[in-house]
Amino acid sequence: MTADKMRDEEIEVTDLPVLDDAVQDVEEFGPRYEQPLPSALPPREFKPWHRPRKQFVRRTQWVQSFNKLVEDVLHADPSRRVFGYIGLPGNDLIDVRLFADVCSMRGRKLAYLGFDRAAGDAEVDGLYLNLARDELLKSGKAHRSSIVLRDEFSMLGETSSLAYKQANNASYDVVNLDLCGSATNMPAGGSGTLYKALENLLHIQERREEPWLLLLTATFDRAGQSSVGLENVERIYLPLREDLNRCPDAKKKVLEVLALENQGDLPDLESCDDEAYSLLHVLSFVSWFSRIARSVRPAHVKCTSIMAYRLHKGRPCPDMFSLAIRINPHPRAIVDSARLLPMPKMMPGSETRDCAALDQQVARLGKVKDVDGHLVENKELFIEVRDETADILEALRYDKAGYLASRYSKHIDDT
Secondary structure, eight states, rough: OOOOOOGGGGGOOOOOOOOOOTTOOOOGGSSOOOOOSSOOOOOOOOOOGHHHHHHHHHHIIHHHHHHHHHHHHHHOTTOOOOOEEEEOTTTHHHHHHHHHHHHTTTOOOOEEEEEEETTTOSSSSHHHHHHHHHHHHHHTBBBOOOOSSSSSSGGGGOOTTTHHHHTTTOOOOOOOOEEEEEEEEOOTTOOOSSHHHHHHHHHHHHTSSEEEEEEEEEEEESOOOOHHHHHHHHHHHHHHHHHHHHHHHHHHHHHTTOOOOTTTTTTOOOOOOOOHHHHHHHHHHHHHHHHHHHHSEEEEEEEEEEEOSSTTOOOOOOOOEEEEEEEEEOOOOOOTTOOSSOOOOOOOOOOHHHHHHHHHHHHTTTTEEEEHHHHHHHHHHHHHHHHHHHHHHHHHTTOHHHHHGGGGGGOOGGG
């Protein structure tokens, strides 16, 4: 993921107008516009995220987490008709389609705001993105306000950017940041960075009373970090280390997870092996995000799932991690010196909350699911998600037989 900036005037929004959902008699307006398909579509290339293991993550972590959220939101507010998504959908819109299916099963729609450099592009990726958007809209599962901007998610860090202005029009039930690389490689302190974009997103989400999801996939291994990234990992590990020293139960559990219970003290990152480094990096990032989120709006921030897999054959341990974090906002604190209002529910002190949050995060760290190993051990499940992926890709105009014969349909160590 790059941090390329694009001036607002360079972004072209090419969406055609569509009829309002309330319009029933389309004859009054003439026939609906049907975008013609090119007579000869260029062939599609398979990508690393087309591997069966990615579909396992989508269906087991992403869809299940979102499905639970939708159930909870509708239980509290049965009148809700539209659910919101913001993220990096790719030109296939696979995650958007899956989330839209969850909404559609309940008679609801998904309104999505995506960021993709192919948006509005006349090349192959832009063509297929436009087709995917058009088909999803015609399916009736996507809200007509949905849009994909030709921009980077990191530009949410700039409040003057089109990305931020568009995002600030709503709040979102699910945020899906499926990064191709590290989450910590951008220089610290800048405005057009992932970190500042996450902070600004938290301020956008501050208006919500309902829970919401952050799904984030990135590399957390040592080899995937730039020199800047290595410094940033040290930056976020330092406050985690301080917090763990104040929370003995969490510290003890971390040492157990790292198989360092006999050491008695937390290790320096430089002395860690590859697996310990990645796990501490993941925990440091989750803890950092949790603290930032709770400083913007009091909330219960819970890491509900961590899955991992290897980007390349022969890696000794996973380097790509997929995180699911659920944010449940607390009621806003009101100061009533006259005590005319009902007494609010007492919340635990900040140190107790910090330790409770760490206890939960560390417990989840001890349950990381190695997706590659899980699918090797469960052959029937692997075939199931492989065939499921093949069907999805066929619907997106990929060559199904070609996919099943390609290295992308196999285990990473079989390629």
